Amino acid sequence: MNELKLINNIKKILNSKYIGDDCAYLNDLGIVITQDSLVEGVHFDKEIMTPYQTGYKSMMANLSDVAASGAKPCYITISISIPKDLSEEDVNEYYEGCKFALKDLDVEIVGGDITGSDKLYISICVIGKTEGRKISSRSNAKIGHKIITSGVHGSSAAGLRILMNNLEPDKDLIKAHLMPVAQLDFSQEIAENIQEDYAMMDTSDGLFDALYKIGKASNCSMSIDFERILYDPKIKEYFDDYKDLIFYGGEDYQLVATVPVELLPKLKNYTIIGEVIQKEDCVIKLNYDDRTEKINNIDKCFNHFK
């Protein structure tokens, strides 16, 4: 089954105006809400992640969705289904990891439930407040917007590959995979300072994925200057296809936004990687190595660097 097809079916059946962004913006309540699930063996591998790391990362992944909306995360519910081979200590550790992820934040875990199951299955809901903030939508990109990102890209995918293939460990890259950090400050700075509509997404499924989805939803194309994208140079030492990791690798939980140029002087930390351009026969125009490549199909383009 194709996920996009299923989502389109569901949209048709439910006929909801809300479904489209990672967070639903409930204007009358002044909140956004997001829900995401993590399945053992699909989203995480218990051979490479401790319960503590799983708890920590499950929080960060969901906080990152709220960060992408521009809202301030405030309340969380956790639903956890526990297989018999998970010990009481493992479950406690999971929640210790959750707690650690929230330690510097004004965010509370307020509920959820526990059930039995065959595999560890986690579903997390986060509510964010929108007061004093402008909320993003992936359909808000406009021609002329600058495309900016937080942090470095590709480290998480590199860390995962190191772990999976038992390569010489690198502390930073492995940490980027196991203990990522949601970009709440980057989000806040934009959401509190911007007046106009803007697009923002996190790079949970990769930088390219975020750009592509914004381009599709906003019906515009993007010109990306690959050389401007920040990355940890160690990736280049480890992997020949480092460009794929940077552009397509997931789970860095960085943010990418399209904003009017006038906003930029109000922001402290960001990298301009490109610009929103008129809809062409492509969604992303990628400039690298003095060449320009056009990418107009998400299925075809993976690993196009190769």
Add this chain to the structure above:
Amino acid sequence: MNELKLINNIKKILNSKYIGDDCAYLNDLGIVITQDSLVEGVHFDKEIMTPYQTGYKSMMANLSDVAASGAKPCYITISISIPKDLSEEDVNEYYEGCKFALKDLDVEIVGGDITGSDKLYISICVIGKTEGRKISSRSNAKIGHKIITSGVHGSSAAGLRILMNNLEPDKDLIKAHLMPVAQLDFSQEIAENIQEDYAMMDTSDGLFDALYKIGKASNCSMSIDFERILYDPKIKEYFDDYKDLIFYGGEDYQLVATVPVELLPKLKNYTIIGEVIQKEDCVIKLNYDDRTEKINNIDKCFNHFK
């Protein structure tokens, strides 16, 4: 692992004032939030439930939690993990069932996510508005409160047993199991008319379970007149242990509340089944067949009618 033990651990780790009721009451936002998960093979059996019925019932089970809080359900997110043997049509049918459950309600499905997995796993989050309503807590029962319930009890468990054992089908009892109805009107009537604190729970885990949890959380005992509890007389024809089904059977999604007697003239449909009494060495005093039995331990008491 013991679920109560785990919940106590989690409460200790998270040190949250919110965890205790089925819904968390977020006063500053004027909402309650609840999240519940359903796992194939644990909470439902695909041999006896269609995807449509699963969708319908998954909505009702979660609406019932909000009904128990006294709030008005308004927004829902659905996270669904789909095994490979589920067809696109099955997934569509699931959402059609969800939609049908909401058809007369002012409730919208606003988001969620889809992932792959080994088994069908559903996690649902509901937000309810609290404006104009008094919110319940299971710790609010007070001595002298009347204990009232909605509807009939035991039908769902009887319907399940008929299905599981291939007995002569009974339309009403099977419908009570497959297509239960959350008691939103009963909830609204209480929540909009009551001034004092009150306790309310749904009977998703059985009438006894709800009474027991209210008694424990409120530190009081209850005197229940078993003869007053309403049930479909067909249960008695089917099963000799019908009293067990009525008192312990789950998934009727009726409501049970402890309220001051002054409220009763303002309510239209309810059954008084007992009264909150002083804490004794028991939690529930059950009067039936001219006998009185004291039940003071949830583990020991199951099937005590036998």
